[in-house]
Amino acid sequence: MTTIAVTGATGHLGRLAVLALLDRGVEPSSIVAAVRTPASAQDLADRGVQVREADYGRPETLQAALAGVDRLLLVSGNEVGRRASGHRNVIDAAKTAGVSLVAYTSILNAGDTTMKLAGEHQETEEALRASGVPFVLLRNGWYTENYTAALAPTLEHGALLGASTGEGRVAPAARQDYAEAAAVVLTGEGHEGQAYELAGDRALTLPELASVIADAAGQPVAYAPMAADEYAGVLAGAGVPAPMAEILADSDLGIDRGELVTDRDDLRRLIGRPTTPVEETIAAALPAAAA
Template sequence: MTTIAVTGATGHLGRLVVDALIDRGVEPGSIVAAVRSPEKAAGLLARGVQVREADFDKPETLPAAFAGVDKLLLISTSDPGSRLAQHTAAIDAAKAAGVGFVAYTSILRAGTTPVLLAADHKATEELLAASGLRHSFLRNGWYVENYTSQIPTVKQTGGFIGSAGEGRIAAATRLDYAEAAAAVLLLENPRAVYELGGDQPFTMAELAAEVGKQLGTEIGYTDLPAEKLVEILAGAGVPEGFAAILADTDVHVRENGALDNPGTDLRDLIGRPTTSLADAVKQAR
């Protein structure tokens, strides 16, 4: 029996990957939820999934977490300042444990994209390639939820803000990306790189129009200089460094299509069209 471990399995994406694996016929007992806080994984444990502590900031927890694991989904951590060290610890532990295959959730065109957010992903890909482990890079595009999570605020303010201009964003839902990750984990001979994005790229103005249509009110999009966007985000409580990363991403969306994706890797892996913008907004509401 193949044992598959999913890091961050109590998070938004990780939990959906576990669901997708089970939906595809994987026995829950052969899935390891490798999590920082096992007490938060009671629901997974009740379903028969193995729950093991795996705190990347405590490398001593990782040998037991990855023991006997054949395939590992390494979901990138959420702290740009710390995650390269965290990913390094995970890769080192996976190699020491004899893990046979590692899939890593990266970012679109990690090797060449100019966006600041990609730096840790590019470095992680390089570490994984140098490790000698069999691997796949799951280069996820933007999550639609990055925008639909703003709907309660947008209802109050009347619109989205950004610096993306008329740049197109091939976003997809977390569920789309989770199903793709599960599919790759179950392939006998997965490719080394998958560039993953939604079928129906949209502009921020088109996003605003769809949200407004479903809310039955006027929702707009205000395009701002990057410096002004950073100022507003920081004033709303976003750490200034991360606000700068978000603004930088928007600038590259506008200038070189950094989050557009003409390929069909995501659609091909999940065996269906990716979730439409209209359906994603409807689900979020």
């Protein structure tokens, strides 16, 4: 029986990936939820999923976490500046454990994007190539949830803020879509060596996104473009760590360069259905944002 591990399994994407594996009929005992704090995965343990401690920054936890694992979803970490080294620790542990396939959640257009956010993803992709471990790249585009996370202040001020000029386009998809794609790859065959460019079916400008939010909320919402440094300052003022605030502002400039869209339909093909419309994700997030 194939054993599949998911790192970061209590994070937003990792947890959805575990649930997607269960939905695809994978036996719970064949799934390893590799997490920094096992107690936070009690709900998964209650469903029969194996829960093991795995901290990217503590290599000694990774060997035990990956023992007996056949396939691994390496969900990228969230500690800016420390992600590449942590990912290398996981890759080294996977090699030692004899993992037969590592699926890594990279970033859309990682081969040529110049976004600051891409740097550590590009380092990780190179580490995978050098490792000799069989791998597949899940180059995830923007999550629609990147915007719904700030829906409350967007509605409060009637403004969607960003550093894009408003001319560039982004093709977001629901986090669930990306999780389902990962589950398809982990349970399927023929994916080794592939680099999937994953994004939503519809590309839209940030002014168009603001209009979608306005229609869903039934109130005026306009896109308010800002200079990148100004936008980074707003994000930092809202509690986003300064390094991440700068990266997010720079990512909006990547929208203008066309780096968060793709002409490939890899995501739709993998999940076997259209990607979740942004309208649906925004509508689902409205009650919490309005509370």
